[in-house]
Every structure is written in C-alpha cells, then in structure tokens.
Amino acid sequence: MGPEEIARRTRATLCLDCGKCTASCPVTRVDRTYSPRRTVERVLLGRPEELIHNDHLWACLTCGQCTLRCPSGVDYPAFVVAMRALARQADVEGAYAHNAVMQQLMMIMAGPLKQQRTGWLSKGLRTAKRGEDFYFVGCLPYFDVVFADLGVVSTTAARDTVRLLNAMGITPVVSDDERCCGADLLLNGDEEGFRRLAELNVQTIVASGAQRVICSCPECANALRNDYPRYVGRLPFTVVHLTELLADHLDLFAPDSLDEVVTYQDPCRLGRYLGRYDEPRALLQATGVELVEMERSRANALCCGSAGWVACGRCAKAIQTERLRQAQATGARRLITACPKCRIHLSCALHDLGGEVPLELEDITALLARALKAKGKGRVTNDEG
Amino acid sequence: MTVDFQPRIVVFACNWCSYAGADLAGVSRLQYPATTRVIRVMCSGRVTPGFILEAFRLGADGVLVTGCHPGDCHYISGNQNAVITVDRTTQLLRLLGLEPGRLRLEWVSAAEGARFAHVMSEFTEHIRKMGPTPLKPETCNLKPVTR
C-alpha cells in the first residue's frame, strides 16, 4: 500500500486542517514540535519520505484521542501504523526499548516452538486442555522476566483472571501454544510478523475447540477482535475482555467487601478502542470501593504514555508523570489499571519518581479477586495470588 | 540428529579476557572445531538478551557468552551484567521452549588459551548431542529489526 492509498483508506484525505488532533494529542502537550496535523499534511502534500525518515513517525501512542475528536473521522492511529509499515520496507525502524528484547520475543514466537509458558498456574486454579472458553493470557509470563526489576509480577493478573473465571463457573483452556497477540509488531509496522502470529494463534484456539476467547489484556482483546479479521479473515470464535464478561456477574461481589478509595485508569484499548467505560466501573462499584475519577477519564482519559515498546523516552515519562499526578490529585491511594502494559509503564514512572507520588498501582483483576475472597468475610487487604 | 550435523554457534567474547584467550589458543596452535563465530565486544556486560535471542531466532544452535572471571573484569563489574543477562535470557528461553542448555556463560581469562579451545570443543559436542535448533531461519524469515 502506497502513501496515497493509506491516506485514502484512513480518511486522511478528508483532513480539514483544523488542528483538533494536535490540540488533543498527549504527545504534543509535552513535545511541542510533534503535530498529528503536520504529519498528515506531509503525506497529503506528496512528501511521505519526510515522515518516514523522521523520528516523529514513532512518537504516536495510537491512543485515539485525536480520532475521537476529528470532525472528518480520520483514523490517525491507523494512518501512522500503515506509514510505519512503509518505513520498514525502507529499512527504517523506531528506537526499540529494552534492547529490542520484546520485539525479538514476538518474532521468535512466530516460529515452530513448543513453549512452556503456563508455569504461572497455581494450585486451586481450574483449567483445561480443551473447552469452550479459551483464556488468552498474552505475554504476561515474559513480562515477569523482562520487568523483574520493576517489582511488577504480571502473571498475578493471569492467576486472578482464572480465579474470577472459575468463580463464574468457567473452566478456561490455557495453552502452551498461545503466542503473543502481535499487537506490538503491528504497531511497529511488521505486518508480516503480525499475520504469522495471528495465524498461529487462531490455529491454537481452534484446535482447543473454543468458541469464545477471553482476554485479560485489552491490547490482546483489541488485536484479536479488531485487527485479526483483516489479516486472517473472519474469526470462528468471539473475543471478549474479562470485564465485559464479569459485568454480567456483579452478584459475585458484595458491596461491602472492600473499603478503600481508588481511582481508575481507562486503558486506551479498553476505553476508546473497545468502548468499555461502564463495565469496569460497575465492577469496581460492586465491590464497595469508592471510585474517585481523575480529571480526565472515560473517553477523555490520558494514555499511559508508552506504546509498542518503541520510542519510550522523555515524552513518555512526562505523560506518565502527569497521569500519576492526576491520580494523586484525586486523593486516592490506589490507582487501578485494567491493562498489564498500563501497569508496567506507570510503575516504571512511579519507580523513577522515588517516593514523590504516594500511590499504589493495582490491576483490576487483583482488586476483584480480593473482593471475591472478602465476600461475606469482611474486609481483606491486598495479597498476592 | 544426523552424524554430519555441524552446529552453528555464536560466541560473544570480551576484548580483554576471552577474546585474548581465543587469540592465545591460536598462537598456541590449539585446534578446535570450526563451528563457532566470534563477535568481539569490549565487555561481556555489553551483551543483552536481545543479542542472544536474535542469534537463536536466526537459527543459532548454541550461543556462548564469554568474559573475564569474576573479580577480573577490566571494567570492574561488567561481567556481573553478563551474569544477569544470561540468567534473564535463560528464563526467557525456558518459556519459549528452547532448551536452556543451548545458552552458556563461560569465563575465560587472557591467559587461558587452552581453556578457550576446550570450551569451543566441549560446547560444540554438547550442542551436537542436543541436535539442531527447532528454529530455522527459513521459518522465521521476518525482516530483522533494530536501530
């Protein structure tokens, strides 16, 4: 796909030059030289190479704030991602974080491997090899290793998810053959890699007999539901995020289980992309916590600042710091995230801030698992799965 | 696992100790199999999990990270970074289902020509016994990434 085709497909050709995108962009707020409007204009004026060879191509977080407000409905994130795919063909890439280890892992997973990635399962969790529901774990076991020194155990969310699914009467399939969903490869312009991973995942899911895939990570949920069909055709199963499912089972929780004040980070993928703002909130309320909203929430929520494990630098940190301060301003001591990546990125910034911002980060699955445990037993404090 | 399986082994060697040890093996005319390809770095601490994974991704049957003995690092503590890197990468290899034995960390000093030759021979045999890597470059024919 050439630049003109990309512009057409993403409706960039309808750009009015109004600048609402730039005014909304969290990156622009920190880096005044970045402009979604100018980015689009470069291509529309027939100068795509100016974009391709510019670091700014990799600055976009694909948070979707701009698209939401664009009067012409330009899909800027899709535009950027497609341009990145073009850049790759010209041998241009972004500055990968963590010495590109995440990208390496994703690419290796596209090969003929027999992974051993389900060691995070603990006693008491019921899973199966075949079944109707497939729990798509995502890269959590790998995050545990790569982000060990952040003190974030990502697989806790996996254990809590299974716990919650079991409570709903679901015994999910958990498979060693699951691959990374590939969202970040796509974000970095590697369509071929994404397609390969998508094919392998669909194979694995179908082989398990599952009709429904449940994700605890909104990035995975979004990739499977909204991006996979474009590359592998119509999916023979439905895809849901855990909160969508749990929202129909509010009776699992009692409104007096937890007694704390929290605030909530809407993940870009769960919020603006999948449109789920109410479900997580309903769940939080069902446990009895008091939710104090940050000044920017729901569709207006501020992105956690990093995307695709690329171009994560000063800008990202500034956005993360701002978001943490917004959380702090609510007076809540705990910030609930519903995405393992939000959790990692915000933890990283929190860590660098020293003790300056007195916040705890917790995944929503952990909070809900606690509430589950506490039901009828009075208050229970945070514990690790 | 055929008899004529020639392992392809990537070796990271640090300029001050293991690379020097490798040179000494040459000066001493010690012979070892031609299965290894050495990449010189200034310090074993320069090696990242990404380097090692790239080697495996592209079909390396084995990867050796070599450096100065603990306490002897020319840069004081660089080899300690190598320990962390290899440890972390080993955990990742386990998750990926690649035998952790395909990755090894060995200390070789500048004076240990014989040891270097021995390590090359012994690791080659070790990998030969393990057989070829399940990852073949053809199946992972994705465009390489990095800046």
Place this chain on the structure above:
Amino acid sequence: MTRIGVFICHCGSNIAGHVDVEAVAEYARTLPGVVFVQRNMYTCSDAGLSEIKTAIVQQGLERVVVAACTPRTHEPLFRQACREAGLNPYLFEFVNIRDQCSWVHMHEPEAATRKAQDLVRMGVAKARLLEPLEEQELPVEPSALVIGGGMIGMTAALNLANRGFPVKLVEREAQLGGLLLRLDRLYPTQEEARPLVEERVAAVLAHPRIEVFTSAALLEVKGFVGNYEVTVAAGGQSHTLKVGAIIVATGARPLQPVGLYGYDGQRVITQLELEEVLRGWRGVGAGRLGTGKLGVGKLGIGKLGIGKLGDGGTGEQTDNPPPNLPIYQSTNLPTRVVMIQCVGARTPERPYCSRICCTTAIKNALEIREISPETEVYILYRDTETQGTRYEAYYTRARQAGIQFIRYSPQRPPRVTDERVVVYDELLGANLGIPYDLVVLSTPLVAQDGAQALAQLLKVPVDEHGFFLEAHAKLRPLDFATDGVYVAGTARWPAHLEETITQAYGAAARAATVLSKEHVVSSGVVAQVNEALCRGCGRCVEVCEFGAPVLVEVAPGVTVARVNPVLCKGCGACASRCPTGAMTARHFTDRQVLAMVRAALSEEMR
C-alpha cells in the same frame, strides 16, 4: 551505498597455508557495498599499508575491512593508516582470520575457508554501519595533589616535585610525619625511625615546588583527570586548588584492642604504645619523648588514645584516655614481657592478616632484649608472617636472641589474668601460665579515620574493611578505576615500609604519566545519550564504575543523562542497561552487533 574496501592478508603461509585466501577474496567481492578487494602477502608491511592508503584515495573508500591476524595487535596500525589517508580511523573494521581461524583449524581447510568467509561477511556487515568518531583533547593541569603527609605522601610529593611538577600536600594533623613519628625503631635493621622521618619532613618543607597545608581538611573534589578542582580548608581559609592528578596516601591506624585480653593501656598495651615505652626505657628521660618540634604535644598522641607517659609528659589527653601508663623507668625494667599476636585480626569480623605485626613484634622484642638482656620475652603467635630471606633471617635472629615463641590456636586463645597469661601449648598438651609484668598486644592496621568520607569525596571505592580499593590488583595496583587518582601505602592495605615507599614511587610515576602530557585524549569509543529518548532513570549512572554518565536537569522537572567522553571507557554496560535505547555504545551499537549476529547466521543477511 557505502563504498567498502576489503583487504585480505596471507600472512605468509600463516593464513594462506590453511585458508583459501583467493576464495575468501572472491566471496568478498559478492558482498553488497564492497567495491574493492585486494589480497596482500603481509597487510601490516609498509607495502600493505601503502596499498590501503592508495585504495582509500583512488577508490574513494568509505570503509576499510582488513581480514588478517587480530585486532588486539594491529588495529591501531591500520587505524593509523586510515587516518593518514584522510579516512576517520573508526571507519575501519578488523576481521580475525588467523589467531581465531587459520591457526586453530589447520587440518580443516574447507571449514576454515567457509569460516573466514562468514567472518568477512560479518566484518563487512558491521563496517557498513560504522560511523566516524571523534577523539577529544583536553589540556592537563600539570600539578598534583597528595592527600596525607606521612612517609608515603611525602615520598610521592618529593618524587613528583623533583620531576618538576608543583605539588600540593595536604595533611590533616598539625605536623607532617604520620605514623612513623610514633615509632621507635624500624625493622629489620633496628635503626631509629625518627631521623628518617625528620629528614624527609625537612626535604618537603624546603622544596620550592611543594606547598604544604597542615591542620587541613579536604572539603570538595570536582572535575576529572587532568582537570581536578579541589577545595581545602586550612589556616582558617578556604583554598581552591587546580591539579591534574591526585594521590591518596592517608595511611591507616592500629586497632585499639578495647575489650580484648584485658587491654588497659597500663599493663596490657599495644605495640604502638610499646614504642613509646621503649624510648622511656632507654633513659631518654622519664616522661620526655623525643626532641624538638616532634615533641609529645604535637604528636597528637592524645587522639590515638594513648594518654600521658610518665609524670612529666606534655601529652594531650584524649576522649577515652586510659589511666597513666606503666611507670617503667630505666631502673624498673620488667622481668617478663608477653606479646600476643593476631589480636583482633584473622577473626571472622576481620579475617585479614595485617602483614607487619609479626615483624613489629620481633623488632620490639629484640629491642627489649637489647635494653634489658635479663627480661624474658614471649611471643604468643598463631603463624609467623616473616617472608622472604630478610625476614626469615630476622625470625631466626629473634630465636637466637632467646625470644620464646609459643604457638596458640584460635580455638583456644590465651587468657590474660591479673598475674598471668595462660596459653594452651598444643605440643605439650597443657596450659602454660606465664607470670607477666607487661603484655603487649599486636593489633592489625585498620582503615584510617575518615577514609570512607574521603572515598566518597573522590568517588573511589573502599573494600569491605574500609581500605581503598585499587582498579585491578595485578594490572593496575596503584590506580583507582577513576582516572587520575592513585593510591599508595597502608591506605591501600597493610604493608612493610619498604613496600609502601615503593608504592609511593610507583604512584608518583603513575601520576606523572598524566601530568607529563599536554593533553588527555579520550577514545572515540564512548557512550552517548539521545536525550529525547532518555527518561533520566539513572540506571546508567548506577552501573558505570567510572562516573562517566551524570544526570542533569535540562528543564524544570526534566532530567536526562549525559556522558563525559573523557571518563567513559567504552565498555557499553550503560547501553545494555538503558531501558529506552537512549544510550548508544558507539562503535558497538545494538544495530552493529545485531548486524554481525545476522551475518554470522545467514547467507541472506548480507
């Protein structure tokens, strides 16, 4: 595409005898970007070098790859050739096809040739991505700072001053001389210590190029090799000194064995205290110690917890003064002296041997025997540390002088009661009770007061015992990892005077290597920060042993790292730890290394 030239060396038959050099050359021609390939008999010869230079100019080469012996010997040579031909020397890559190929696969020419081809492919892949790098030149301030005015500090200062370098000598006490001032005699010659020190002090004070600051305190150290800026408080003023190199010669102090073996400073004393007592016994005068300006008052004895000697001394009192020392006048010499070795040394808390205590004990024992041949001297020891011919002979001399050596085991240390020292003799299998008049405890040297604080000022490390830690025990024994700072003497670890004096000369020589240059040149192979990608997390600062990266605030609330290229050693540890890719290890970038990995494994990845 970048124009690459490849030169393949035959090295006589060293390479050509086992590798098909022609096949390697043929192969090199097929690699993308390679526009010129040449084989040389000896690329390092004048002819070979001039062929490289000619090709650079005539072929417009932008990168040069030489496949030959090993970069560890000849990389500088070929880099220089590039430089002379007008090509940045860092645009050169060396491929090792001899030491790590032809010489080690001598019986497998096919495999060796294939390997050589792979290695050339790898070298070309890296060369394609090489960037020109700049070296930095900074002027050097040709003067030195010596911290510590004892024998070692003075020796180093004199040595440097005699070479023509101005020296600032900073001493914390009111007078120069250090620990040696407290000694009576020196081993193994039994000569007097005082004259040696006095002579050196006089030389220092008289030297026109040495500026001495006594009763001084070091407040701050800024800068880097060749360009240090040091703030010293002395004489009620603050002095800012600009120096190019620093020598640490702050010595050590003997452990005060409080709580051990009934130490009371009266009948149970330390070897150092014994040195004072010996002077008294020689009839120098009750209570009068030494002569002239090195009198008691200025010795600062008080600070070391000795207190007064005799009844007329002018010794200053201390914070914890033990009661007055034994009143051993020359007419009242002891009948029996028992020395105990390894007091507070070679224990779990302090597992090291302090090297000098055995020879010190022997020295003082011999002195006692000389002053008072009737006095019995016992040395209770665990092992006797008397190395080399000289000290072996010394030990023999002690035995011949009738000094009794009794071995004790650490499981059954001696006990000191009011009247006896009880020691279990392993050979006899029985306890010996030795009535004593004086017990002398040999304690180890421990880290000097304030060493830790000084270490932090200088940003140099100390070991677990508080002694300064050198960069490398064998390869760089007098250097700190931080360039331009050196160490000598017991500040490093306990050693004999002849050893520490040697170190003083050595440290002076090391400092002179910096001071005698007009410029310091930093290598181009250094780390660099892309500030837009930097989160200011500080991992690079944590991991660097050389203090090269520092965090700076570039905007309110925005901190990024910056690397001082002069301090950076190019190891790349920071780049490996950097979570965002902001830190680049130039000449060994992620991209360059990954390109080599790919080239190693794949024909397609050319």
